[in-house]
Amino acid sequence: MKYVDEFRDPEKARRLQQRIEAVMPKLRKDRGRPLQIMEFCGGHTHTLFRYGIEQMLPEGLEMVHGPGCPVCVLPMGRVDDCVALAERPDVVFTTFGDAMRVPGSRKSLLQAKAEGADVRMVYSPLDALEQARRNPDRQVIFFALGFETTMPSTALTVLQAKNEGIRNFSLFCNHITTVPTIKAVLDSPDMQIDAFLAPGHVSMVVGEQPFQFIAADYGKPIVITGFEPLDILQSIYMVLRQLAEGRSEVENQYQRIVPKNGNDAGLQAIAEVFELREYFEWRGLGSIDHSGVRMRDAFADYDAERKFTIPNLKIADPKACQCGEVIKGVIRPWECKVFGDACTPQTPMGALMVSSEGACAAYYNFGNLPDLLRLREQKDRRKSASTGADAA
């Protein structure tokens, strides 16, 4: 298939694998721990697992699966708000498919739908607007979700609704921003990540510049990365080469899609409709300053948070969950206390088990569960043995 197979060529993959192998000895030598590369974006996590890329990487190189899955990081309180909106008899609640399964404190949108709420799956915010045109006597709410990737399409949809004078359409805005979140990860005291793969689709909108501080202020190499398996292998090689050469720069592997300065029209639409929130709550990471956007006053009529009353309650993450430590690379997904037992894709407790892009769900679905649980046991035993020795 054109434009797909070229980026999945096993021969090219083998050559990149060899290059990665070749640069590793130098990097391994002066480290007492594995080298960690964080892929920020859930799309990258998905590609890593779908193509079995982690098994192709050499010893001593770990991928840390970052917080870039918008479905996973949605806090329970926001899901409860969605359910409350969806349960209003006058509302048609429209959402992307994979947000339907995210558990709230009482139920998910899927459960609300089963109980009679009018929840409809759409593939684009424009489909939601079409629902508003077709159902003039109902209030159509679109569950706006995602990083800068999906922001322009929601912004343009709102602008179109306003142009057409459609009054029964609004957004429940949960858009989040990439850069403050990466900064929060970088600033956390137990962070050990050596380099980053930057999200390709976000970069297509925002360009290269917003990532400069990671290289300049934190000295971490970062490569803007595409979503095909060869993109990922090549980008891994590019960050390793930077590390080996002692450089830290923003490099763009995804030049076929990502312009240096981003997408002007998209950025303008975002700026016209949205403004930064002071802070936004994340499942697993807590509150992060400036990490979300809300709708500007000029669009108050299209803002479901202002148009309807919502519970807006903060629900704490379950205590046993260690999502935050997994996201920061402090522990591997299967090392979490509840992984595979209390927390599974059928009954997710934590953010990362919720969507197929979440690191824990990916390990659960694509990993060998019995092996992983055995590894966790061994580690726990080692830990308790060493604590015992210390006490003695």
Added chain:
Amino acid sequence: MSRFDPDSVITLAHGSGGKAMRDLIDQLFVAGFDSPELRLLEDQARFGLDSLSDLGDRLAMTTDSFVVDPLFFPGGDIGTLAVAGTVNDLAVGGAHPLYLTCGLILEEGLPIDTLRRVIDSMKRTADAAGVRIVTGDTKVVPRGAADKLFINTAGIGVIRRGCDIRSDRARPGDRILINGYIGDHGAAVVDARGELGLDSPVESDCRPLNGLVEALLDGGIDIHCLRDATRGGVATVLNEFAEASRCAIRIEENHLPLRDAVRGTCELLGLDPLYLANEGKLVAIVAEDQAEEALHILRQQPGGEQAALIGEVLAEPATRVLLSTGFGGERIVDLLVGEQLPRIC
């Protein structure tokens, strides 16, 4: 033949047991299905034991309900599915399918012409499979209590002597076969729902598989395991085999027959073709020394032209299904949790 106005619709009277119901049975079902057992209009169909025992030494029986939306899709409709589905459930046990029942639940307001088209499809598919629809039942429910038309079919078949197909018979070294392109039905139904505005040429693969199974058995193939990969797709069937046989299964991504249009639909929507539904695909496990012969037989048959060997059975890791990706990696193919939902980005 028919006195029904082409514009008429099903009313509650058609399920009341009176004159309207009798007309419906006579003109649509008895005439449409055209089987001697049905024509007698008794409360049950009757068949002699002798004719059954000539075919084998065990009876096989199965039932399935069909609630597909939309009723008509490229390559088939709910009627084709209702016959092929039950025929296939019998066939993959090595049974020669013979007789089917047809239970209908109709929503008040269903156009009679729609029902007639479905009955015609059922008859056509039954003829293709060499089975007869011998008894049935009809209920009409008020508008909103069902979605247009639901069908239940049950079927009886006879298993030939010596045939022993079971999910727990896979052994390390065995080979895995499929009779053609995967995911066609799932992709066709996604497209036919019309939510996506795709213009995909994919048709459902819906068809009876008993011809293929009988060709394999007639050719002397000792089929170890056999299932039709319907809901849950090929991935689910392979997991069932691995679990029951306490073996591992490894399949090669590059060997999976997959149409470009289905692959494209999956790429767009973030779906995995291994989990897409099929309605005319069997997955068979046979001994290594019979694999090429089985492949050859399948490819000679209608519906088996694109048959392929897709993988093998291993001893370890027991109960797991592995996929060697075309890219050079390997991953586990697990059972699906919930529905496949399209991803955001």
